[in-house]
Amino acid sequence: MSRQRTPDGPPPPPPVQKLRIRYARRGRLRFSSSRDFARAIERALRRAGVPMAFSAGFHPHPKISYAGAAPTGAASEAEYFEISVTERVDPERVRVALDESLPDGLNILEVVEARTGSLAERLQASEWEIAFPGTDPERVRAAVEQLLAVEAAPVTRVFKNGPKTFDAREPIVAAEVRVEEGPDSARYAILRVVVQHTTPVVRPDDILTALRSVADLESAVSPVVTRRAQGLLQTAPARVADPLAADKEAVGS
């Protein structure tokens, strides 16, 4: 009486709609990892009762796909993922319900129905802001100029399968430094940088490593990093365009 176990009952209902979602990771929740977020969003979807599509088999998983998460410790205003649902839904209602179900600091900013193309392919570049509290702003400005002046800035980072060395200079499409006044009325520099996504993706900590190796820039206080935007790379002037624009347009038409 051999039996190959297969799940009883009918296959799970098929997905009928795909949603693309932008969210922010703010404040102390910048210390959450992409795995932490995945657990939080799965629970939030359950609490909110969103009619999720599940994979088949003994270990059904909700159909969620994540794209290019910011590193742990970085804040972000532009993180993206997609979900599939088994009943047609109003994206804005899902946005409100999901946002309420997530802890403060993980905020759902936009939900749009996927209409065209691949989201992952549109995430071509990121715009980052790196704040340097406790470091002389002119020192930061000079260091950034030095970095932009070099041909290549090799940096080494440890990956799962060992250390890898790659160039952190070439993917930098644009970089500028502005100076702001903090709450303690001390002046500090903010570096805004547009980085093209290459393999491996150059992250803000790689740029900090490059600033250290090229220009000896050391910061007494850990710099604070925020992703401002992620999406299509546009040049002249270099900027990052909304990756959901095409979907919004298609819905509107």
Next chain:
Amino acid sequence: MPGQSRFHELEPLLTRVSKPIQYVGGELNSTVKDWNIGGFGPGGEELTVRWALMYPDAYEVGVPNQGVMILYEVINERPDALAERTYAVWPDLEAELRAAGVPQLTVDAHRSVRDFDLFGISFSTELGYTNMLTALDLAGIPLHARDRTDGDPIVIIGGHASFNPEPVADFIDAAIVGDGEEAVLAVTDIVAEHKAEGSPGGREELLMRLAQTGGVYVPAFYDVDYLPDGRIKRVAPNRSGVPWRVAKHTVMDLDAWPYPKQPLVPLAESVHERMSVEIFRGCTRGCRFCQAGMITRPVRERSITGIGEMVERGLQATGFEEVGLLSLSSADHSEIATITKGLADRYEGTNTGLSLPSTRVDAFNIDLANELTRNGRRSGLTFAPEGGSERIRRVINKMVSEDDLIRTVAAAYGAGWRQVKLYFMCGLPTETDEDVLQIAELAKRVIDTGRQVSGRRDIRCTVSIGGFVPKPHTPFQWAAQLGADETDARLEKLREAIRSDRRYGSAIGFRYHDGKPGIIEGLLSRGDRRVGRVIEAVWRDGGRFDGWSEYFSYERWMSCAATALAEFGVDVDWYTTREREETEVLPWDHIDSGLDKEWLWQDWLDALDETEVEDCRWTPCFDCGVCPQMGTEIEIGPTGKTLLPLTVIRPDAQRYAPAES
């Protein structure tokens, strides 16, 4: 200013430590209250009672702890009190905190632990003692209770390990034994009143008021005298008004305490990712090795409707996809079949799994198992026969026959399960190599049976075994623990017996814990006040996270113990592998667990005679002493009620329907 958030000091350190999310708080259902939520009295007296609650292990282990979660919620429900949580920080953050001069903080509002009125620490296991010392030291609280001032919190412990608080007597101000939910509120009342009066007499008077209740143990109010041979002569109060024995707390009506109502949902990964509901407390099966079963008597069931409400509310509050029905032996609930069927019906089609973490072989049946896996994932089945031979199971009073076990696993393999896990202990009183080698025979019979009923070769059975540690307040509190080397030798023989038979190959897995950590656990479990010196020496030498094999150092514990205990003329063997006599004063005799010491001794003699004792839920009373002494009684169903189907848990399709359709 006390009570200020120090997050701005912590934040820069977090970019340099692993898994920083565990230190930032803000979990779903967590609470931050105003530091002066209770206001002030006419003379400016503070009317707020503040608890810092600690589970002395890593966040990932501590955050799902039910005990801390319950206390956190019941205290925070009071308008005049607040509770925040703190956990053991990993050595990387400990070094950063020390370098930056940042103290032990709570995760909720990042307030300094030293700013609180009470620092409550819940010990499920003795292996958290060194982590308590780290937290005290980081907090800036003197390690020794006698060095503390009115500016320090009252350090108070609870949890199962507090049934023998003596090894940590020097480091704590007070201990509470038994159920915590009513007890912490009673303590909060006393502290509130003392503060409202302007804290007359400082911490000394406050501790006296707590001790006078008879339900709070203040070690400093007791002196311990020793005999020339090292045994305890007597433990006695050193001032009037302090009771000779301290009583445990027992919550009688679980339905009146449906906590946690709003379980914490951490962002960080934790060891139990599920919504847990305690379906009953206490156990009267009478397994002689089981401290939990002895000290939590009598049995008190939560009603089926109470369970249903907690599950429903908890799932809505958390979004967890698994419900754990907790207790010491969950299948023993008098209405377990109705409960599991009712819950499986309610959550049909929602991918919500049910689990019964502790299930006895003889209470298991396939109907139950099928209900458990109807909506969720079918994982392996786990049973704990504990002893390998029928003889040793009579000694420990775990009355599971080999035929019971075989019948159960046959049914499980027949119904499609492939994997069965079996838990055992090594080093039980009177045990010989032969008893342990029986485990190999049992495992082979399990595989033979499985192959026969399933018609497949790819079924598996895992044998998991660890060393037995005798615990206070059990019939085995007098027993000699098996030494580390002897334990390891016996485990090696078992491994050989399992591996040598090629017919079973990889069908039988073997997992074991070596005997060394068990000896240290044994030292801490049955230790007295002198063992505190060892704990402190180990901590000063760098001992941390003793429950983690990568941090635990047997050599460090043994060398510190040799030095610290030398002047008392005792050693680790004296505390662990020495059998005690009936007349010996045990370090925890003045802690009243409700069990009659004569009954425990009689049960110890019965164990040596291989005589079994039935479960008193279904048979006449055996006079363990708990019910009459505590004015309590066994509370079980059946209530005859069932769970009605719920429609509200269904995702409401209309809720998200597009406006235009």
